[in-house]
Structures are given as structure tokens and as C-alpha cells.
Amino acid sequence: MVISACRGLFALYIGEFGLLFYFLFALVISILLTYFFVSLVRIYETKMKRGLFFGYKDAVFQDIDSPIIAFNKRDKIFFVNNSARKFIADLYGGWKDEYEKNIMLQDFISKINDDYKADTFDGDCYFKWSYSTGGMQAEKNVTYRIVRDMNEKIMCKYFMFSDSQEDVDSVTGFRIWDTFKHHMQMSDISFPAGVIAFDLNRLSIINDKYGKQEGDKLLALVASAMVKKCPKKTFFAKSYSSCLIAICCDTDVRVLETIKEEIKHFVYDNVHLPEPIHIQSSVVELGLMSQNLANAVDMAIKVLKKKNMLDDKAKHSSLIDSFIKMQLTAFPDLMAHVHRTKILCHMLGKRLELTDIQQSDLELLCLIHDIGKTGVPPSILHKADKYTVQEWDIMKSHVYKGHDIAIASEEFEDVAQCIKYHHENYDGTGYPEGLKGESIPLLSRIIAVVDAYDAMINDRPYRKAYSITKARQELKAYAGLQFDPHIVDEFVKMLEEIAPSDYEEDEEGNRLSSGFRPMGTMGEVEEDRHVNNVLYSNYVIDGEQNIISVDNVFTQITGYTPDDVKVLKLKQDDLIFDEDKKLYNEKVAELLSKFNEVYLKHRMRCKDGSERIVFCYGRFKFTPDSDKITSKITITDITDSELAGKVNKNEDYKLQINEFERDGLTGVLTFKSFDKTAKNIVQTSLKDYLICHVDIDDFYDYNKNHDKGDVQDILKNLAQCINKISGKDSLVGRVGEDRFVVLYELEPGHDNANSKAIVSELWGAIMDYLGANDSSLTVSVGAYKLISGQDSLDQAYEKSLEALLKSKENGKNCYHLI
Structure with missing residues (x-):
């Protein structure tokens, strides 16, 4: 009876309040589910915000040489890279897995900083840490950083340790180039080798727009791609804020070009930002030029800056903008002309296998090679009739004006000579100096062909545009006269392999449309090895x-x-x-x-x-x-x-070295030419060499007491004597007024006795010559044996000069070998 009553009351309750009960039950479930999903989102966001380490720690930080140790916002250790494990083992007397869980920030700081003060670590800081290892004192640089999210909340704190002489960038893990370059030598490089450099355009804008942590992620992504794609033996460094450098060994420069593109594509495919990014890159070859490593890296960075300056996707420098505005007043159709020549020059440059540096300079040349025409009166510049002699002189002066404008700017000085000589003709009939053949800069020869072609197929004040067929015929007709025949040949073949619809013609040679398209089904290019x-x-x-x-x-x-x-x-x-x-x-x-x-x-x-x-x-x-x-x-x-x-019919076709390369009086190399040539020989050879300095004793008194003609005869004849004695495989240069330098290549197994015999023979032969010519003059000789891999040429110069000084101290008229 009681049970029946209870059942009735419960049924009445459900009937009266059932709707409210179900509503409250659903509300509680909804709140719990919402809390659960919000927690998941927060965990995910936390992981993403801690992406500075979790996002790319395995790609970059885990395997770099520098120890990295990170603590979470509760000051407990949460990340230790491979190098740091050994580091902590040394610090704590052994490694235990629980260290990675139990080490606290304050305890760790007290181990590495005796002068610990809490407020010192409230923000980023840098200090040097001295410690004992193996009974010896050592020192490390310590970088401490606090990583915050966009709301300035702390995500983590980390330490990076580097050797005192090798500062390390805390975002990429790459060495800082300004310090690293002083400790790396060309001897560290195995050839073939080259430098790849990358620069993130507008990184500062990304930092401002999305927060510095996004900029750091992007920079670390590029570093990660470089580590993945570059050869096994590669040295990485960071230059200025967004410039990353890879010095790659055992890899040809053409392979490096491919690697460079792969790195860029990897970054583009893996970056996640609301707007597109743009990466600038450059490649510089090492080993075939007599340059040191620092010069090669500086050149790669210089090319980057030049490309950034010219990049349509980046903001042009104010100087470029002003140059464009200057030229637009004289040439309203300038940008169309620049666009056409840039496309053609880029394609031709690839075909001629120009270096990255040359390609950048050629692109710049397309833009400003006629900048000097802004100084020519418009009445002359746009004159349709034939120029008078005076007007033609004014017109020709634009190459000097252009050269002077370019040389005054650091950004354009590399192409100043090319601007000056881009109207020189291959046969020497051009202006301003009548240079001919290979003495005309290569880029000047290229722009001359491309610029002339574009001028021919477009209207000018004094004539209508030529047909494409006629323009090509003109280039062939003047190959070897006005234009470089090799460049004309390659350019004409290139035009035949593309079908520029800008240059498409009907049967009568009239152009039909504009733009470029692939050749398509036009058929194979006829093999033709004859131009003019x-x-x-x-x-x-x-x-x-x-x-x-x-x-x-x-x-x-x-x-x-x-x-x-x-x-x-x-x-x-x-x-x-x-x-x-x-x-x-x-x-x-x-x-x-x-x-x-x-x-x-x-x-x-x-x-x-x-x-x-x-x-x-x-x-x-x-x-x-x-x-x-x-x-x-x-x-x-x-x-x-x-x-x-x-060409001059009386010219001797034997190989000529330009006047500036040879001394005008004696005919031997100038010291500048000797130095460049000798350095290239020494740096690209594994052989030993002998450096000899030959100096005329008391030449000042002899010069004062004899006629100028007699003095010059002595110098000329002495140079010829040294040349003859040294042999065809040696290098001879003139240093100053009365001193000569000789580079001998030594045979394998050559010892000091052999070297002494060479020096003795040189000194004796010169003295025999002077005696045979009734000269009262004597000479002193100083020599030094340059050992491959041990001495630089500059060091050998100093040592041989020391030996020469020793000869003078020993009474002159003798020789000394160090």
C-alpha cells in the first residue's frame, strides 16, 4: 500500500516536473561537453604557441652542437637537446632520466651563475660563464630568452650555450657570421664548393603584423629546410636579421642552384600565414677565384641585397625609384622596354651560363644602362633627323654621364663600367674608347645585342619598327663587327627556340600580337653553326x-x-x-x-x-x-x-695582355697582376713554390748620376735577363722602381739544397749579365720556399723580403734563402 502510494507520487512528480528535469539534465551535459572541448582547444593552442620548440625542435635544435635547455612557465625543465644531455651530465656529475623532469630553473641557474639575482632573469639576458673541465678553465657564452605569446604571457624560458669564440643565433641554431668568419678558413672547405644565401623579404612586417614568434617560426622553418636539403658537409651561419648562409662542400654550383630552389619550395609548401611570403636567394661559387671565404659570403649577401632592390614583390629602394622617375621623363615607354629586355637578358644569361652575380648585374643593367640620357637635351634625344657633329658628340656623352651617376652609388657601382662601354663595337669602332673583342665587359656585349634587337623591332622617332626576320638578319650581318659573334649566335638560336607572340609575324613579316609563349609545334630548330x-x-x-x-x-x-x-x-x-x-x-x-x-x-x-x-x-x-x-x-x-x-691589319695575332696588366717599361707583369695571378696559381695547386725578390743595390745613387735613358735601358734589359733565366714556367713581376719578384714552381721532392741552387743560379746569371755590360751595379736576392698548405702567398712575400733585407745587411751583392 505504501509502495503503491510512492509510485503514484513519483509518477505525479514526473508528470508535473519532467520537462524541467530533462532541461536541467541537458544543460549540465552541454556545460561538461563545452568545458571538455574548450580544454582541448586550449591544450592545442598551448602546444602551438610553444611551437618555437615543439614545432621545430627535432628539425633544428635537437641535433645542433650547442646545448639548449628549456623550462616551462612553472620553471620546470621540459626540453633538453642531445648536446645538453652531456652538458647536464657534466654539470650534475652524471645523467639520469629524472633530471629531465625534476630540474627546476632556480636550481639550474645557481649551478651556472654564482652571482644569481632573481631580477636578472626577469627578461632576456646574456652573460659569460667560466667553469672547470678536465682540470682546465673554460668559458661559454650563455643566452637566456623568455618566449611569450601574443598576449605577453610566458610560454617558456630557455638557455643556449656556445663556445666563447662561436656565438650562436638562438632562433635558428646557426653560428653568427660576424664571429664565425674569423675562425673558419678556406682550408676547411673541400671542393667543389659554394655559398647559398637566403633572405626573408618583409620579415619585419611579419613580426609587426603577426608577432615576433611567427617571424621566428618562419626563420626557423627556412633553417630547418636548409639543414634537410643541403649536403652532409655544410657550414651554417646567420648574417643580418633575416639572412641565412650555407657554405656547402663537395657540391657543384649547378647542383647548389637546384638545392636552392628545393629549399624555397619546401618553405613555401610548409608556411602557414594569411599572406604569401617571398624568399630571395643567391649562389656564389667557391674555389675557382682567388678570393677568401669571407669575400665569397659577402658577395652572396651583396647579390641578395641587389635582388631585393630589384624585386617587383619587394619595395624598391628610394634610389631605384628616383632613377626610374628620372628616366620616365626622357622615355615614357621605359618600363615596357625594360620588361622586354629583362626577359630576353634573363633567358640569354641562363643560356650563356652566367653566374648568379652576373645575372643580377645584367638585370640592373637593363634598368639603368641608359640613365645618362637624362642629361641629354630632349631636342637631341628625340630628334628624327640626322645629328650634326656637335649633336652627336653630346649624344655620345651619355655613357660618361651614366657612368658617373652609377659610380657615385654603392648600389650601382658594380655596373658603372658596363654602362660606360655598352656602345663599344666588337671590332673596335664604337665609343667612347674604341675597345674591341673581349676587352669590352661581357655584360656590355650582352646588353648591346639585346638592346639593339628590341630597338629594331619597335618604332623609333626616325624609323618604323623592323620585322622580326629583318632584325635577326641585321644581328647576323653585324656579328663580329658591332656585336660579339658568339652572343649573337646564342641569342638568335634562343629566339628560334621560343615563339614570342610579341614578335609573331604574318607571311610579310608584320607583327601580329604581344607576349611570350612556348614554341609548341613549330618544329625542330635547324642546326646552323655559321653566323656571318x-x-x-x-x-x-x-x-x-x-x-x-x-x-x-x-x-x-x-x-x-x-x-x-x-x-x-x-x-x-x-x-x-x-x-x-x-x-x-x-x-x-x-x-x-x-x-x-x-x-x-x-x-x-x-x-x-x-x-x-x-x-x-x-x-x-x-x-x-x-x-x-x-x-x-x-x-x-x-x-x-x-x-x-x-681589325688592324698589322696586328700581331699572338695572345696579347692589356697594357694595364703589364709594366709599360719592362714588359713583365705589374705587381697587381703578378699578385692576382700568383695567388690563383698557389691556391689552386698542391705544389710548393719559391718566391724570389731581386733588388738593385744603391739604385738611388745610380739613378741620380746617370741619364734617364741609360737607367731605363738597364731596367728593361735586367727584366729580360730575369725572364730568360727564370724560364717559361715561372712568373715575373715588377715591384716598385728597381725590384722584381719571381715565382718558381718546384718539382715534388724538392729540398732546400735544390732551392739554394736555383737562387744561386739566378743571382749569378744576373751578375754575369751586369758584368758583361760593364755595369758597376750589383743586385741582392732574397728567397723563401712556400710550402703548400702551410703558407699563404702574402706570408711568403714577407719572408722573402726578410731574406732580401738579410742580404742587404750582409753587405749587399749576395743572396739569402729562408
Whole structure:
């Protein structure tokens, strides 16, 4: 009965309050679920905000050499990289797994900072820590950083330790270049090698817009990509705020170009920002130029800055903007012209295998090569009729004006010479100085071809635009006269391999539309090796100067068949006349001391002993399959071309070294040329060398008491004597008024006795010459043996000068060897 009553009351309660009960039950469940999901979101956000370590610690921080130890916002340790485990083991007398859970911030600080003060670690700080290891005192740099979220709440705190001489960037883990460069030498590098540099455009804007932690994540992402993609033997460093550097060993520069693009694509694919980012990059080759490592890195950074200045996606420098505005007043269609020439120059530069540096300079040249025309009166600049002599002189002055404008700016000084000489003709009939052939800067020769082509196919005040067919015919007709024949040949072939719809024509040669498109189904390009009756051939040599492959045209020019090349084991030297070899090798070495390529004119010795006059272009390349460096050589035979008749008919076609490279009085190398050439020889060889300084004793008194002509005769004859005694494989230069320097290559196993014999023979032969000519003069000689891998050329100079001073102290008229 009671039970029945209870059941009735419960049923009545459910009927009266059931709706309210279900509502309250659903509300409680909703609150619990909401709390659960909010907690998950907060945990996820916390993990994301701590991404400075969790997001990329395995990619960058875990494996770098510097110890990194991080603490959470409750001051408990939560991250220790591999290097830090050993570090903590040394600090605490052994490693235990619980250390990674139980070490507290204050306890850790007390271990590394005896002068611990709580307020010292309220913000980022940097200090040096001295400690004992193995019974010796050592020192480390300590960087302490507090990482905060966008609301300024603390996410974590971390320490990074680095050797005293090697500061480390706390975001990327890369060495700071300003300190690292003082401890790294060229001897650390294994070749082939190169430098890749990256710069994040607008990083400061990302920091301002999304917070510095997002900028740091992006910088660390680039660092992570570099670590993943670069070769095993790579040295990483950070330069200015957003510039990261990789010094890559055992890798050809062409492979580095591919790696550079892979790194950029990796970053673009993995970055998560509301707006696109842009990364600028550059590659500089190491090992073929006589430069040190710091110069190569500085060059890579310089190229980055130049690319940033020219980048359409980045903000141009105010100087670039002002230059553009200056030119727009004179050329309203300037930007269209620049756009067209930039596209063509970029394509041609790739075809000619220009370096990253040259490509950047060529792009800049497209923009400002005619900047000097802003100083020419508009009445002359846009005149449709023929210029008077006076007007033509004013017009030609624009190259000097352009040069002066460019040389005054650090941003443009590298292309100032190219601006000055971009109207020089290949046969020497151009202006302002009548330079010819390879003495005209390469970029000037390239812009001359591209600029002339674009000018021909567009209207000018004095004529209508040429058809494409006629423009190409004009280029071919003037190849070897106005234009470099090799560049014209490559440019014309390039135009045939693309179908610029900007240049599409109907059957009568009239243009139809604008823009560029691929060649599509236009068919194969006809193989044509003749431009203005100039024949050229390509062949390849290895590092020992052996010719390893030739084309069919090689036989037409030289007479040597592919079978001859194999059977005779033909070398590059076999194509040079004996009397030219010394000068040829000096010139090649001198060019390689400044560039990664060689471009010169010389006599070529054919199989039958006859000579051909050729322009020779050579560039080093790396073959990954064989792991060897080779050189691709292109020779252009101009013996029977119009160019040969156009050049001074009395010219001796033997290889010439320009006046500025040789001393005008004695004919030996100037010291500047000697130094560059010798450094290239020494740095790219494993052989030992002997440096000798030859100085005339009491020359001041002799010069004062004799006629100028007699003094000059003595110097000229003495130089010839030294040249003859030294032999064709040695290098001779003039230092100052009466001193000469000689570089001898020593044979393997050469000892001090042999070196002394060489110095004695040199000194004795000079004294015999002076005695035979009834001269009262004597000479002193100082010499030093340069050991490969131990001494630099500069050190050898100093030592040989010390030896020369010793000879003077010993009474002069003698020699001394250190």
C-alpha cells in the first residue's frame, strides 16, 4: 500500500516536473561537453604557441652542437637537446632520466651563475660563464630568452650555450657570421664548393603584423629546410636579421642552384600565414677565384641585397625609384622596354651560363644602362633627323654621364663600367674608347645585342619598327663587327627556340600580337653553326688539360679528328704554339683570378702546323657522375671572317695582355697582376713554390748620376735577363722602381739544397749579365720556399723580403734563402 502510494507520487512528480528535469539534465551535459572541448582547444593552442620548440625542435635544435635547455612557465625543465644531455651530465656529475623532469630553473641557474639575482632573469639576458673541465678553465657564452605569446604571457624560458669564440643565433641554431668568419678558413672547405644565401623579404612586417614568434617560426622553418636539403658537409651561419648562409662542400654550383630552389619550395609548401611570403636567394661559387671565404659570403649577401632592390614583390629602394622617375621623363615607354629586355637578358644569361652575380648585374643593367640620357637635351634625344657633329658628340656623352651617376652609388657601382662601354663595337669602332673583342665587359656585349634587337623591332622617332626576320638578319650581318659573334649566335638560336607572340609575324613579316609563349609545334630548330661566315666548335677538357670530347666542327677548324684526339692523347697545350704558351697560361690564370670563365683571342695551332685565329670561351663545370671538374671550351674561328679584315691589319695575332696588366717599361707583369695571378696559381695547386725578390743595390745613387735613358735601358734589359733565366714556367713581376719578384714552381721532392741552387743560379746569371755590360751595379736576392698548405702567398712575400733585407745587411751583392 505504501509502495503503491510512492509510485503514484513519483509518477505525479514526473508528470508535473519532467520537462524541467530533462532541461536541467541537458544543460549540465552541454556545460561538461563545452568545458571538455574548450580544454582541448586550449591544450592545442598551448602546444602551438610553444611551437618555437615543439614545432621545430627535432628539425633544428635537437641535433645542433650547442646545448639548449628549456623550462616551462612553472620553471620546470621540459626540453633538453642531445648536446645538453652531456652538458647536464657534466654539470650534475652524471645523467639520469629524472633530471629531465625534476630540474627546476632556480636550481639550474645557481649551478651556472654564482652571482644569481632573481631580477636578472626577469627578461632576456646574456652573460659569460667560466667553469672547470678536465682540470682546465673554460668559458661559454650563455643566452637566456623568455618566449611569450601574443598576449605577453610566458610560454617558456630557455638557455643556449656556445663556445666563447662561436656565438650562436638562438632562433635558428646557426653560428653568427660576424664571429664565425674569423675562425673558419678556406682550408676547411673541400671542393667543389659554394655559398647559398637566403633572405626573408618583409620579415619585419611579419613580426609587426603577426608577432615576433611567427617571424621566428618562419626563420626557423627556412633553417630547418636548409639543414634537410643541403649536403652532409655544410657550414651554417646567420648574417643580418633575416639572412641565412650555407657554405656547402663537395657540391657543384649547378647542383647548389637546384638545392636552392628545393629549399624555397619546401618553405613555401610548409608556411602557414594569411599572406604569401617571398624568399630571395643567391649562389656564389667557391674555389675557382682567388678570393677568401669571407669575400665569397659577402658577395652572396651583396647579390641578395641587389635582388631585393630589384624585386617587383619587394619595395624598391628610394634610389631605384628616383632613377626610374628620372628616366620616365626622357622615355615614357621605359618600363615596357625594360620588361622586354629583362626577359630576353634573363633567358640569354641562363643560356650563356652566367653566374648568379652576373645575372643580377645584367638585370640592373637593363634598368639603368641608359640613365645618362637624362642629361641629354630632349631636342637631341628625340630628334628624327640626322645629328650634326656637335649633336652627336653630346649624344655620345651619355655613357660618361651614366657612368658617373652609377659610380657615385654603392648600389650601382658594380655596373658603372658596363654602362660606360655598352656602345663599344666588337671590332673596335664604337665609343667612347674604341675597345674591341673581349676587352669590352661581357655584360656590355650582352646588353648591346639585346638592346639593339628590341630597338629594331619597335618604332623609333626616325624609323618604323623592323620585322622580326629583318632584325635577326641585321644581328647576323653585324656579328663580329658591332656585336660579339658568339652572343649573337646564342641569342638568335634562343629566339628560334621560343615563339614570342610579341614578335609573331604574318607571311610579310608584320607583327601580329604581344607576349611570350612556348614554341609548341613549330618544329625542330635547324642546326646552323655559321653566323656571318664564322665557324665555331665546342669541346671539353678535364682538370689535367686533356681533351676528352670534341664535336665534328673541331676537325674542320683544327684538322684533328676524334680518333686523333684519343690516339695522340691531345691536350689543350697542344693547340697552343710553343712561343705563346707562357703568355697564354699567364693570361688564363690572370682571368681566372677575377672570373669563373675565360674569354680571349689567340692563335691556335692546327694538326698540320698552320695557325687559325680564334676567340676562345671557357667555363668550368662539374660532372656529378664522375665527380670531376671539367671545362667546356667554345672556339670561334675568325681567320677568314670579316672581323679578321676589320681589325688592324698589322696586328700581331699572338695572345696579347692589356697594357694595364703589364709594366709599360719592362714588359713583365705589374705587381697587381703578378699578385692576382700568383695567388690563383698557389691556391689552386698542391705544389710548393719559391718566391724570389731581386733588388738593385744603391739604385738611388745610380739613378741620380746617370741619364734617364741609360737607367731605363738597364731596367728593361735586367727584366729580360730575369725572364730568360727564370724560364717559361715561372712568373715575373715588377715591384716598385728597381725590384722584381719571381715565382718558381718546384718539382715534388724538392729540398732546400735544390732551392739554394736555383737562387744561386739566378743571382749569378744576373751578375754575369751586369758584368758583361760593364755595369758597376750589383743586385741582392732574397728567397723563401712556400710550402703548400702551410703558407699563404702574402706570408711568403714577407719572408722573402726578410731574406732580401738579410742580404742587404750582409753587405749587399749576395743572396739569402729562408
